[in-house]
Ligand SMILES: Nc1ncnc2c1ncn2[C@@H]1O[C@H](COP(=O)(O)OP(=O)(O)OP(=O)(O)O)[C@@H](O)[C@H]1O
């Protein structure tokens with residue numbers, strides 16, 4: 001574990017996302033108790049932790065869906081914690097919704113175009129649609145098919161694709177591999193890897209801790225609304241505490257493919 005994330009000046013620019021002392025909750029119930037987290041430009045940060053520890057709550061607060069009670073959220077060097085959800089999307093921070101949020105009665109292409117709701121440049125939107133189809137050729141084959149007819153993995157591709165249609169600087173993924181078969185999980189992780197390669201930063205909530213640590217540069221482990229452990233992913237994967245609590249043994253060789 002290192003403190004290098006915040007202090008490493010070698011990358012030479014402000015982080016993509018910087019969260020300091022963030023608290024929030026529902027009604028009078030406080031869920032997050034002063035969360036600090038940084039995502040460097042062009043990197044993947046993983047947010048890991050057990051059920052009900054506040055991971056989705058943090059993403060909602062970052063997206064503007066929940067008010068930030070206290071603390072600071074800076075995105076691309078500007079404070080965003082008082083902005084509305086649509087303003088945050090326009091700044092380039094996009095939360096990929098859960099797979100169940102695809103509109104079943106709309107076609108694949110219609111669903112994807114919804115993701116471009118903040119944009120009026122039709123040529124750019126058409127180009128980005130083709131770009132999404134290069135990430136997900138299956139969606140291209142099914143572009144005129146109703147989303148209700150897609151498999152679970154294809155719906156997950158659809159919601160990630162829809163997020164990319166906003167041309168984000170950074171995406172936030174809430175358990176993109178949930179309830180998917182291992183082969184499909186690999187393909188989703190490989191695509192997240194490709195998305196990073198295009199310069200988009202990523203904050204990824206995952207239950208699939210081993211795979212997330214292989215993919216991400218940096219990781220945070222949250223418990224009871226507080227960051228408990230943070231560090232370079234390659235260090236955490238070897239950390240005895242992390243191994244004991246989350247990994248249950250050694251790293252599976254099959255997972256290595258994604259970072260090859
Ligand atoms: N709309 C809500 N109203 C009241 N409490 C909520 C609401 N949504 C979540 N909570 C509570 O906030 C806490 C954190 O929930 P959250 O959804 O952030 O957890 P999580 O880390 O994403 O868990 P999981 O891994 O199960 O998705 C939980 O105790 C949950 O019951």
Ligand SMILES: [Mg+2]
Nearest residue numbers: 055056057174
């Ligand atoms: Mg959650």
